[in-house]
Amino acid sequence: MKKNVLIIGAGGVAQVVAHKCAQNNDVLGDIHIASRTKAKCDKIIASVHEKKAMKQPGVLEGHALDALDIEATKALITSTKSEIVINVGTAFLNMSVLRACMDTGVAYIDTAIHEEPGKICETPPWYGNYEWKRAAECEEKGITAILGAGFDPGVVNAYAKLAKDEYLDKVTDVDIVDINAGSHGKYFATNFDPEINFREFTGVVYSWQNGQWQTNKMFEIGKDYDLPVVGTRRAYLCGHDEVHSLAKNMDGANVRFWMGFGDHYINVFTVLKNLGLLSEQPVKTAEGQEVVPLKVVKAVLPDPASLAPGYEGKTCIGDYVKGLKDGKEKTVFIYNVANHKEAYEEVGSQGISYTAGVPPVAAAMLVATGEWDVKKMANVEELPPKPFINLLNRIGLPTRIQDEDGDRAVSF
Template identity: 45%
Template sequence: MGKALIIGAGGVASVVVHKCCQNPDVFEEICIASRTVEKCEALKKKLDGGRTKIQTARVDADNTEEVIQLIKSFGPDVVINVALPYQDLTIMDACLATGVHYLDTANYEPPETAKFEYSWQWAYKKKFEEAGIMAVLGCGFDPGVTGVFSAYALKHYFDEIHTIDIVDANAGDHGYPFATNFNPEINIREITANGRYYENGEWIETPPLSEKKVYDLPEIGPKDIYLLYHEELESLAKNITGIKKIRFWMTFSQNYLTHLKVLENVGMTSIEPIVFEGKEIIPLQFLKAVLPDPASLGPRTKGKTNIGIIAQGTKDGEPKNYYVYNVCDHQECYREVGSQAISYTTGVPAMIGAMLMIKGTWMKPGVYNVEELDPDPFMELLNTKGLPWQEDFSPTLLD
């Protein structure tokens, strides 16, 4: 049926590649392209021989011209960008130049500042409309499934949603004193930034990790959750009509936070360049180089993740509460695709989004966040492609 160009060959890309190969009727051909071609070749070696034909290529996705040449030579229907957020705009430019659809899992980030905002990518809306191509932004789990969950709640259970709390819990244990579950640079930038949430039309800032609650999560138990800013808050505050308050919460263990505090205090999480032995380095990038590679955590991680949204609002004039969540087991993911649950919960939705685009189910020119698209076909595929969800109509609320 279709061809996908997958850019990136890290933890998330590996899951996308496995899941595309599990669905050869849709993904007849894929090309895995990344900066380090050996990683693409290693993935091909693992999965070759099935019905999905696999090619590999070396590409520096910071260079639009290189991406254009690759798209022209492979001829994909869609580009799945699972490289880093820094490459979003160059890849979108290449898609515009070649008339190919685009999907990613993280908003564009300028390398020199941590912003977590969609403004740069939303500015492409008109250009994508005029070119007759589609971009789906933030199609991982959070952002991604959390937006689909929100759209599904609004479509089926509410007339108005007033409050959304996104709760992202990882109760996995990899046995290292300190490691991040996905790209350490992106992860640490996210956590060390100020917290922020939306209430009554305003954004309220909180010092990093200063707001804490304990929440008892299904299949995981009580956990400390901390308020963070997360990029889907921006698009959900805009796209979920009637919303008055939206917050994002993530679990961290005391051990993780102690390590992070020390690293921060000694300057290792900074993105300001410093000169070391005559060479300019960015401390956070150096830290990334000494931390365990997230892709290596797969075989060691035990336990589950639980990510969901708690929505409060009204239906037929009556107050209504709703919790929808997915529980994912690290070891089951590892058995299936050789990755831990963080990469799995990101890669599966990216594959589903691309599948819906190739099938034409999600297809309209322009630039969209997932909650702007019909949630129903996506929710069905979550259940059948590895991320089944559960509902609770009388959840414990956070306040």
Template identity: 70%
Template structure:
């Protein structure tokens, strides 16, 4: 049984993680929040107290931390006696935090793939460039490291694993669809860290097609789907973290990621990119100042956490899978719908932060009770999916299943599947 968690990162996702951890501190124990800007941690603690989120009285503490400093991170883990570290800081921090966990034995959980600040869109599979190089070290030291335990990556990986395990003999195609059918009311903003957001879309779009990596340009390929509740949506083929582990761990020849964008976002993005304002490479101004254009754009855009109070509408994320079962073609849709306003009332964050922040807490709870305490490095699809999805449903992220003409809650589908498999 592992207890006491250290949350590194105090943005919108960090706020959700801290709120949800507080709601389950009977399982998780002491809660520590660390960030380079400790004032952000104090604001999250204040929000937890105002929402009366703590399930029972317990330690809730803030810490200043530069997580690029491995020795400082190691010292904080040891000082707080944290046995589980949830990394929801910048994607540039993964490897230094992972190393601190290796040195202390603490379990490590993150929600996104590591990025090198000087490289955009490295060669696939992306995990092999950084995290997977530490697999052997995790195994040798018995350290649990769960990679990509947000929603996408994360929950969608569990959807894939569940489908492969229970509903298909063979999956021919898997299309992961992510749509924000909501509005924040600002002229232009990104829903998470602008620097990370833009870096996803300025490089090559890699997808897994016919059993190999296939390159495209951003906004080159689109599709339309009539989705439950949110209706007809246009999405674009996009490179994304989960493709890089699912293609290695599941025998599926076609795995693609599609994200929804409005015409206004595409127009602004195109202008910024065409002007070179999304470059990660430094430039010099006429005054001799060195500036990274992407960081400047990030500085002038709204803080994603500030969007939450006025956000309206819903998010829709799911897996559309096609394949066969007992020689018969089958199509299955596993999905979640989340409401921005409901998330704000509960945690003070919008639905995009909520969908990213609840899953790592569920993962931490499964590590705490031993269900997911793997003592090695894994991606989410390598772990039992049903306990994770069941727990998420009870924590505010229920899954629905569309199979044939039926659309039902996941728990009903699993019951039907169990009855079908056992003949009861």
């Protein structure tokens, strides 16, 4: 059994994580939140108390921390007696936080792949460039490190594994579809940190097809999907984290990731990109100041956390998994629908943050109870999916399936 959680980060996803940890502090114990700006932690803590989210009386504290400082992170882990670290800070922090966890012997959970500020779309598989290089050391030291435990990556990985285990004899294709049918009412905004969000779409689009990596350009390939609740939506083939682990773990199946975009988003994105404003490489202004264009764009766009109060509509995220069952072709769609307004009413965040923030708390609870405390590094599809999906059903993200037998809830 592990207890006491340290949350790294204080954005919209961290707010969801804090609320959900508070709602389950009988399992998770003390809760600590750390960010470079302590005032952001304090704001989240105030929100938790305002919503009366604490299941039972307990510790809920904020701390100032530069998580790139490994020694400072190790000291905070030790002083707070945290045994589980949930890293929902910027993806640039992953390897520093992971190292601090490995050195202090505590469990590590993140929701996105590590990135280096000056590099975009490195050689696939992306996990092989950073995280997987620490896998042997994690196993040697008995460190549980769960990678990509958000929704996508994360829950969609579990959906793929569930389809492989329960519904198909052989999987040939995994198509992950992420549709946000909500509206935030702003001219233009991103649902996550703009710097990380845009980096996903400015490089090469990698997919795993026919036993090899295929490359395309962003918005080169589009497809219409008719989805539950949100209806028919246009999605585009994108590069994404989960493709890079599922390509290894789905026994040779094709793996693709599709994300929905409206024409307005594509137009604004294209203009920004063509003007060079999405570049992560520094430029000098006429006054001699050095700036990074992408950071300037981030500075002028709305803070993703500020979108929550006015967000309306729903999301639909899931996996179309195709293969063979009893010698016949079969496709299942395993999915979740989340409601922006309901998410805001419960935890003060919009639905995108909600879908990303609930799963790492479920993962932490499974580590705490021992079911996912595997003493090694693992991507979500390498772990038992049933307890994860059952727990998500209970704490806010119910799973459904569509196949030849209709549309129904999934539980075990």
